[in-house]
Amino acid sequence: MAAALALARRGHRVTLLEAFAAPRPLGSGLLLQPTGLAALRALQLDEAIREAGARVDRLEGKDTRGRRVMDLGYGDWRPGAHGVGIHRAVLFDTLHDQLAPAGVEVVTDARIVRIENPARPVLHDQQGRSFGPFDLAIIGDGSASSLRTAIRPGARAPVYPWGAVWTNASDPEGRFAGALRQVYHRAEVMSGVLPVGRGAKGETNQVSLFWSVPVKDLDAFLAGDFETWRRERLGALWPEAAALLEGREAWEGFSRALYRDVSVGRWNRDACVLIGDAAHGTSPQLGQGANLALVDAVELAARLDRDHRPTAVAVRAWQDDRRRHTGIYQLVSKALTPLFQAHGAFWPCMRDWFFTPMSRWPGLKQLGVLLLTGTLRLGRFPPETKP
Numbered sequence: 001m002a003a004a005l006a007l008a009r010r011g012h013r014v015t016l017l018e019a020f021a022a023p024r025p026l027g028s029g030l031l032l033q034p035t036g037l038a039a040l041r042a043l044q045l046d047e048a049i050r051e052a053g054a055r056v057d058r059l060e061g062k063d064t065r066g067r068r069v070m071d072l073g074y075g076d077w078r079p080g081a082h083g084v085g086i087h088r089a090v091l092f093d094t095l096h097d098q099l100a101p102a103g104v105e106v107v108t109d110a111r112i113v114r115i116e117n118p119a120r121p122v123l124h125d126q127q128g129r130s131f132g133p134f135d136l137a138i139i140g141d142g143s144a145s146s147l148r149t150a151i152r153p154g155a156r157a158p159v160y161p162w163g164a165v166w167t168n169a170s171d172p173e174g175r176f177a178g179a180l181r182q183v184y185h186r187a188e189v190m191s192g193v194l195p196v197g198r199g200a201k202g203e204t205n206q207v208s209l210f211w212s213v214p215v216k217d218l219d220a221f222l223a224g225d226f227e228t229w230r231r232e233r234l235g236a237l238w239p240e241a242a243a244l245l246e247g248r249e250a251w252e253g254f255s256r257a258l259y260r261d262v263s264v265g266r267w268n269r270d271a272c273v274l275i276g277d278a279a280h281g282t283s284p285q286l287g288q289g290a291n292l293a294l295v296d297a298v299e300l301a302a303r304l305d306r307d308h309r310p311t312a313v314a315v316r317a318w319q320d321d322r323r324r325h326t327g328i329y330q331l332v333s334k335a336l337t338p339l340f341q342a343h344g345a346f347w348p349c350m351r352d353w354f355f356t357p358m359s360r361w362p363g364l365k366q367l368g369v370l371l372l373t374g375t376l377r378l379g380r381f382p383p384e385t386k387p
């Protein structure tokens with residue numbers, strides 16, 4: 001939606017082909033970093049998002065003994081800087097509401113199943129309809145992309161062994177305001193609470209709560225007794241988080257999340273190009289996926305505006321530039337994920353050894369803060385996405 005909007009606002013004729021029968025967001029909250037907020041600024045949507053979301057000033061991680069493993073503040077990057085926790089439905093609606101006024105034609109119930117002639121793409125959906133030919137097909141079908149291998153046959157996107165369950169809850173007194181908080185039991189359990197501000201139905205003071213679960217155990221986990229988990233597992237790890245779910249009787253409102261580690265090499269084939277998670281999905285430990293996708297979108301539209309070479313050449317140049325940003329996060333994500341999601345005592349020791357000084361020693365802290373804010377990039381941000 002961000003790419004469609006950015007391109008339409010720059011005068012392109014855009015058709016958005018969406019698999020869902022009715023547009024709808026999936027999942028619960030996400031953390032927008034200064035990078036994602038800068039991309040939303042370019043779309044003139046940052047103020048609306050700040051107003052609807054919840055300000056996040058720091059990321060705090062503790063272990064079950066109360067030891068602070070991680071403590072990184074946006075203010076250590078730049079005074080006054082912050083992230084914004086946002087409910088996905090709110091981000092979704094904010095973007096979606098702008099599509100029609102910008103002239104984007106939205107076609108729903110259009111699950112694209114085949115791409116014909118990548119040099120001048122025609123897209124075919126599951127109902128036998130065809131769309132195009134287009135000058136450019138931007139393929140943003142997420143980390144589980146079914147179209148990726150049509151563009152890059154050697155692409156790989158294995159599912160991480162760890163997934164999570166997520167839900168939203170009310171925090172009327174704002175006890176979780178101001179920070180993304182996480183609690184770890186070794187690296188086997190990781191739970192987090194993110195304030196997200198307004199909910200899907202306009203409720204205020206909402207938070208998103210997640211709990212990590214190995215993918216192979218997800219079905220059994222959600223078939224287990226909710227109250228036993230809430231009291232005996234979440235309650236033992238983090239009583240304040242368990243209190244958020246008091247009065248709830250079952251798993252209703254929980255959704256499951258799987259993550260993939262996407263590697264595709266080049267993102268395009270002729271005039272078809274992958275964007276967002278379809279090109280560079282990672283585990284969400286660093287909270288960057290949606291931010292990277294938003295930056296992809298805005299920078300692609302800007303590049304096509306100022307680069308008058310053939311579309312495929314301009315797209316290659318955009319991609320080379322973006323990979324100096326996305327590549328770092330893919331690499332770091334891959335390296336750090338086992339520190340937060342693994343069995344045994346080795347990886348959590350490594351995590352404490354790595355992150356505890358990172359939160360305290362000035363040089364390392366600066367690196368941690370760059371990582372957190374999404375601003376680690378080889379080369380500069382162009383003016384439109386400069387955080």
Ligand SMILES: Cc1cc2nc3c(=O)[nH]c(=O)nc-3n(C[C@H](O)[C@H](O)[C@H](O)COP(=O)(O)OP(=O)(O)OC[C@H]3O[C@@H](n4cnc5c(N)ncnc54)[C@H](O)[C@@H]3O)c2cc1C
Pocket residue numbers: 017018019020027029030031032110111112113140141142143145146147164166257258259275276277278284287288289290291292293
């Ligand atoms: C639990 C969890 C927590 C996360 N937390 C954060 C966070 O805090 N911060 C952050 O930045 N990121 C976070 N992420 C990552 C973030 O959600 C993704 O990086 C982001 O949604 C990627 O956006 P996308 O547009 O590339 O793909 P998606 O959001 O997956 O969107 C893909 C779209 O393509 C459509 N589609 C799929 N197949 C087809 C088809 N064949 N034809 C037509 N349409 C199709 C889908 O219906 C969907 O609308 C988190 C992810 C998870 C799972």
